Amino acid sequence: MSLRYLATGLLLVVLLFSRARLGADELPVWAPIGPDGGHVQALAVSPALPEWILAGLQQGYGIYRSADRGRSWEAASDEFGRVIFDLAISANGRAFYAATSRGFLKSTDGGASWPAVSGEVYALVATHPRKSAIVFAAQGRFLVRSADGGVTFEAVVGPEEATKIAFAQTGRHTVVYAGAGNGLWRSTDDGRTWTEMGPPSSASPLHVQAVAVDPVDPRILYIGLLQGQRGLLFKSQDGGATWRRSQSGLPAGGSLPVSELAVDRTNPSVVYAVVGDDLFRSVNGGRDWSRPVPRIPGGYVSALVTTGYGVLVGTPAGVLLSRNRGSSWQFRVTGLAATVIDGMDIDHQEPARLYAADVPAGTFKSSNQGRPWLRLADLVTLPTVRQPLAVDPADPNVVYAGTANNFFKSTNGGRRWMALEPFHVCLNLTRIVIDPREPAHFFVSGQLRFPCLDPALCTFFRSLDAGATWQCLGTFSDFDSAGSSPLGIDPFTSALFAQRPLGLARSTDDGETWTYVGEPGWEATSFAASPLVEGLLWAGLGGMVARSRDGGAIWQSFSTGLPSTQNVMALAADPADPATLYAATRSSGVFKSTDAGETWSQAGIWPPGVPFRGALLVDPGNPGILYAGTDGLGVLRLDQSGD
Numbered sequence: 022m023s024l025r026y027l028a029t030g031l032l033l034v035v036l037l038f039s040r041a042r043l044g045a046d047e048l049p050v051w052a053p054i055g056p057d058g059g060h061v062q063a064l065a066v067s068p069a070l071p072e073w074i075l076a077g078l079q080q081g082y083g084i085y086r087s088a089d090r091g092r093s094w095e096a097a098s099d100e101f102g103r104v105i106f107d108l109a110i111s112a113n114g115r116a117f118y119a120a121t122s123r124g125f126l127k128s129t130d131g132g133a134s135w136p137a138v139s140g141e142v143y144a145l146v147a148t149h150p151r152k153s154a155i156v157f158a159a160q161g162r163f164l165v166r167s168a169d170g171g172v173t174f175e176a177v178v179g180p181e182e183a184t185k186i187a188f189a190q191t192g193r194h195t196v197v198y199a200g201a202g203n204g205l206w207r208s209t210d211d212g213r214t215w216t217e218m219g220p221p222s223s224a225s226p227l228h229v230q231a232v233a234v235d236p237v238d239p240r241i242l243y244i245g246l247l248q249g250q251r252g253l254l255f256k257s258q259d260g261g262a263t264w265r266r267s268q269s270g271l272p273a274g275g276s277l278p279v280s281e282l283a284v285d286r287t288n289p290s291v292v293y294a295v296v297g298d299d300l301f302r303s304v305n306g307g308r309d310w311s312r313p314v315p316r317i318p319g320g321y322v323s324a325l326v327t328t329g330y331g332v333l334v335g336t337p338a339g340v341l342l343s344r345n346r347g348s349s350w351q352f353r354v355t356g357l358a359a360t361v362i363d364g365m366d367i368d369h370q371e372p373a374r375l376y377a378a379d380v381p382a383g384t385f386k387s388s389n390q391g392r393p394w395l396r397l398a399d400l401v402t403l404p405t406v407r408q409p410l411a412v413d414p415a416d417p418n419v420v421y422a423g424t425a426n427n428f429f430k431s432t433n434g435g436r437r438w439m440a441l442e443p444f445h446v447c448l449n450l451t452r453i454v455i456d457p458r459e460p461a462h463f464f465v466s467g468q469l470r471f472p473c474l475d476p477a478l479c480t481f482f483r484s485l486d487a488g489a490t491w492q493c494l495g496t497f498s499d500f501d502s503a504g505s506s507p508l509g510i511d512p513f514t515s516a517l518f519a520q521r522p523l524g525l526a527r528s529t530d531d532g533e534t535w536t537y538v539g540e541p542g543w544e545a546t547s548f549a550a551s552p553l554v555e556g557l558l559w560a561g562l563g564g565m566v567a568r569s570r571d572g573g574a575i576w577q578s579f580s581t582g583l584p585s586t587q588n589v590m591a592l593a594a595d596p597a598d599p600a601t602l603y604a605a606t607r608s609s610g611v612f613k614s615t616d617a618g619e620t621w622s623q624a625g626i627w628p629p630g631v632p633f634r635g636a637l638l639v640d641p642g643n644p645g646i647l648y649a650g651t652d653g654l655g656v657l658r659l660d661q662s663g664d
Contacts, residue, residue: 059359245279
């Protein structure tokens with residue numbers, strides 16, 4: 022069986038075990054269906070078996086492993102909540118190490134299990150290229166060394182606040198270099214003792230952030246350092262005795278830091294440097310630098326590794342591989358199920374097209390219930406598609422997407438996009454609400470980014486001509502800095518519901534005037550309207566759901582079966598049964614009501630520790646199928662048909 026279909030095997034084993042314990046009344050399982058990708062913070066390639074790669078995810082979404090050079094991935098850790106700072110593989114390929122926010126982990130079974138060998142938090146881990154038992158790690162101010170495979174560590178004297186470890190090999194001899202907050206250090210006895218090397222500049226202190234060694238000529242070193250606020254790059258051809266600047270083509274004046282360095286394994290005259298958010302390349306041993314074209318998708322490079330088969334980078338969009346030294350890039354994300362869903366919607370075609378947006382991987386579409394996904398957005402021209410994402414209810418080929426401060430429209434199902442309106446640079450768009458009776462009428466809202474907290478800036482907009490022109494319906498001060506937004510529209514009357522400063526409000530004139538409904542001070546987090554029964558509405562209010570049967574004049578509140586400590590983040594009405602309603606909570610999963618919201622029970626087995634995010638959708642052609650966005654496991658699908 023290929024790794025593609027084992028990508029979430031470890032997680033599903035846990036879920037299926039939980040399901041088996043439920044007996045005759047077993048619940049279906051929420052299954053991850055992609056789209057593939059995720060914010061890769063760390064990469065490690067096995068010295069003994071270069072086909073083996075580890076990828077560590079940012080924001081606590083686990084470790085993934087690949088046995089085929091990144092063509093496919095499978096989950097190597099199912100524990101959410103751990104931030105992966107760094108990864109390393111021993112010289113013999115038998116031990117994997119992970120520096121995480123919850124301690125130091127080691128796997129000796131190929132990544133199947135990761136017992137903690139230390140509760141200490143390490144920010145860096147590196148393994149000796151020849152002696153598998155020797156491991157280095159950075160613990161706060163100190164560099165520590167282990168001679169027994171990470172079982173015990175002892176602090177070494179010299180490097181402080183270590184950021185990078187690099188190795189130079191000459192015959193049977195290995196020199197260890199440590200870039201640190203107090204300069205560049207060298208050890209000739211496998212890290213037992215250290216000597217500070219002469220600085221490449223008279224100014225001090227020097228904070229060395231990146232170190233790389235030529236794999237063919239170990240006398241050639243590259244370092245990136247901070248000199249005050251300047252980011253500088255130097256090269257030595259004599260093992261660090263003398264240095265020269267290697268700055269030509271890099272940002273002028275050292276305005277950006279050098280965070281990663283790597284030398285090509287097959288052609289050492291090719292060197293890579295991550296400067297600021299960009300990857301630079303030199304083809305002449307550091308004399309001149311330039312950005313490879315095209316720029317790497319994903320926004321910036323957070324990990325950089327060279328191999329015999331190409332250069333690998335970790336980005337917020339996933340893992341990418343270049344076989345031609347950065348001239349072109351291929352996504353290596355199949356099975357890397359760690360996307361963060363910021364927007365999701367579904368159209369009413371048969372079969373339905375499901376859309377999902379990840380920051381910053383782009384927009385995706387699936388016409389087969391999430392298998393497979395087609396990547397839609399050009400990641401160079403549309404790099405950070407954010408929440409929201411909405412399909413025109415009258416024309417399934419028309420799709421709208423919000424970005425950090427812009428609004429885009431596609432008229433061909435997301436294959437191409439055009440900008441409709443550049444909003445204020447400080448505004449992050451967060452929601453689109455379209456009137457199903459008048460699809461040219463839609464409302465968007467956003468939140469201001471710090472420090473742009475100008476009370477006069479508009480955060481709530483209306484367009485009555487499909488985005489051609491816009492009017493402001495509310496400023497930052499109108500919403501008491503809470504970033505409130507439109508919640509939904511009654512499909513029978515076009516009444517617009519929104520959270521206003523004093524509670525839930527309704528407008529029957531496209532937002533010109535408002536009337537408060539429900540109890541004073543209500544803070545609604547979600548809204549749904551029945552497409553079958555006129556006047557039947559629901560609103561999520563903290564840990565309860567309020568229901569109205571008369572279009573919002575009178576409301577009743579219910580909470581039986583819902584977790585009282587969690588807000589109802591999203592509501593979804595069944596398009597075939599007016600009594601069936603679904604509610605999503607942040608960390609307890611999705612709940613189902615079959616009596617129009619009065620009582621609730623768990624809808625399927627939700628993956629433990631996975632936060633809900635994005636949207637909750639019911640498949641219009643098959644109401645037994647639900648889709649839910651998550652914060653780190655992509656889109657989850659629940660099939661209640663029992664098939």
